[in-house]
Amino acid sequence: MEPTRGKGLGVSSLALERLVLGSLVVLPYVVYGAIATLGSFLIVSIHHWHRQMWRLLYSQGWVWLALGLGIGVVLSEAPGESALQVLNFVPFFVFYAAIAVALPTFSRPLQTLHHWGLATLIATVPINLAAGVEFYLRSPSSISRWGGLPWLQWLYLKTDYGHRASAVFGHPNALANYMVIVFGLGLGLCAHYLSRPELRAKSPWVCGATALVLAGIFCSGSRSGLLIAGLQLLLFGGLMRPFRYIFWAGLGAIALLIVSALIWGVGGRSLPEAFTTAVLRLSVWQLALDMIPHHPWFGTGLGTFKLLYNPANFPVAGDFLPHAHNLWLMLAAETGVPVALGFTALVGWILGRNVYALASTPMSPATRALLGGYLAGFGGTTAFAIFDLAFYDGRINILGWLVLGSLQAITGLAPKFGTKSA
Numbered sequence: 001m002e003p004t005r006g007k008g009l010g011v012s013s014l015a016l017e018r019l020v021l022g023s024l025v026v027l028p029y030v031v032y033g034a035i036a037t038l039g040s041f042l043i044v045s046i047h048h049w050h051r052q053m054w055r056l057l058y059s060q061g062w063v064w065l066a067l068g069l070g071i072g073v074v075l076s077e078a079p080g081e082s083a084l085q086v087l088n089f090v091p092f093f094v095f096y097a098a099i100a101v102a103l104p105t106f107s108r109p110l111q112t113l114h115h116w117g118l119a120t121l122i123a124t125v126p127i128n129l130a131a132g133v134e135f136y137l138r139s140p141s142s143i144s145r146w147g148g149l150p151w152l153q154w155l156y157l158k159t160d161y162g163h164r165a166s167a168v169f170g171h172p173n174a175l176a177n178y179m180v181i182v183f184g185l186g187l188g189l190c191a192h193y194l195s196r197p198e199l200r201a202k203s204p205w206v207c208g209a210t211a212l213v214l215a216g217i218f219c220s221g222s223r224s225g226l227l228i229a230g231l232q233l234l235l236f237g238g239l240m241r242p243f244r245y246i247f248w249a250g251l252g253a254i255a256l257l258i259v260s261a262l263i264w265g266v267g268g269r270s271l272p273e274a275f276t277t278a279v280l281r282l283s284v285w286q287l288a289l290d291m292i293p294h295h296p297w298f299g300t301g302l303g304t305f306k307l308l309y310n311p312a313n314f315p316v317a318g319d320f321l322p323h324a325h326n327l328w329l330m331l332a333a334e335t336g337v338p339v340a341l342g343f344t345a346l347v348g349w350i351l352g353r354n355v356y357a358l359a360s361t362p363m364s365p366a367t368r369a370l371l372g373g374y375l376a377g378f379g380g381t382t383a384f385a386i387f388d389l390a391f392y393d394g395r396i397n398i399l400g401w402l403v404l405g406s407l408q409a410i411t412g413l414a415p416k417f418g419t420k421s422a
Helices: 012-025 032-061 062-074 080-087 090-105 109-123 125-137 141-148 150-156 171-193 199-218 225-240 241-264 273-277 282-296 327-334 337-360 365-386 394-417
Strands: 004-008 009-012
Touching: 009 241, 009 365, 012 032, 012 090, 012 109, 012 199, 012 327, 032 090, 032 199, 032 394, 062 080, 062 090, 062 199, 062 337, 109 125, 109 199, 109 273, 109 337, 109 365, 109 394, 125 171, 125 199, 125 282, 171 225, 171 365, 171 394, 199 225, 199 241, 199 327, 225 365, 282 327, 327 337, 337 365, 337 394, 365 394
Parallel strands: none
Antiparallel strands: 004 009
């Protein structure tokens, strides 16, 4: 294995892989610790591959997007707030480039993707178990029974989101957004393990952990999360023909979720009530749509929606709207239509190339399953962004950009995979 060297800094590619691996294990629990270790990975990557990273960022257009965001800060209605919110984007452009450039240099990139996905999945097992317990303890009957116990006050004194679990994420929607990424990775790992005879004995554990992710999404009470998980099941099993059994297992899981929702509702809301309250999201989107024509070129500045919308135009009096609950409307209103279109076109182009590479490149079913899981994971968080914005949680942002960087690397690596398996 060749060492990674740059400007006197010698670090093996195995060390870099394990640095990211360890970060993924602790990411949901100790986000600042994960940021510190990933920062080390980023420093090494910049030292060694700064030219390749710059070439990628420039040729794909990320540099121009960053410039557009910078102009938006200067012209913002609240420059300080916008400068702070830019940190949710520009540093992650560089992180994306580091993953995309570093991964192909590893001696066994497929094995690296396998290890990263598995570590991410296993790390969520305690969280989803805790989400199940929290879901039970937050039910009305449990509150009346256990609400007076002193040792449970830490739970009941948290922000009340109703009969919904948030676990370590602080908000149920953040839990759901993180888990739809992990669920996509888990689907790929399930099919990967079932496709390889030497790994089949371990497949019940992987599939069980993936099923537990689905249970965690249900306990979050996120309507968007449940809808997206169902689509991930159907699309992954339906489009990847060797894995049609996942399609049928998905139908069974969806039926179980529907029965559970009929019995317990979605986040403490009955199904009719859940659909009724979902209509309020349209009112939020309309507020963002009304803002776009006033500043179509550079927007009002990142983070300014919450400062500029008129609360009188929202039908639920007293509710505070921190954002537009839709990534594309948020970008169009706060950064301008050109940046919104550029961002969408760029990410869409990366995903389109990845889908084409997976569909047209000969590779073993196990390899296709593993890579398809990364695509399903990023597709999950992309779909989630239609209904809500939880990327303000650094854990979701880190995992999303890491998966996108892996997809960019996969596109270039696909012709070399052939029939190899991780």
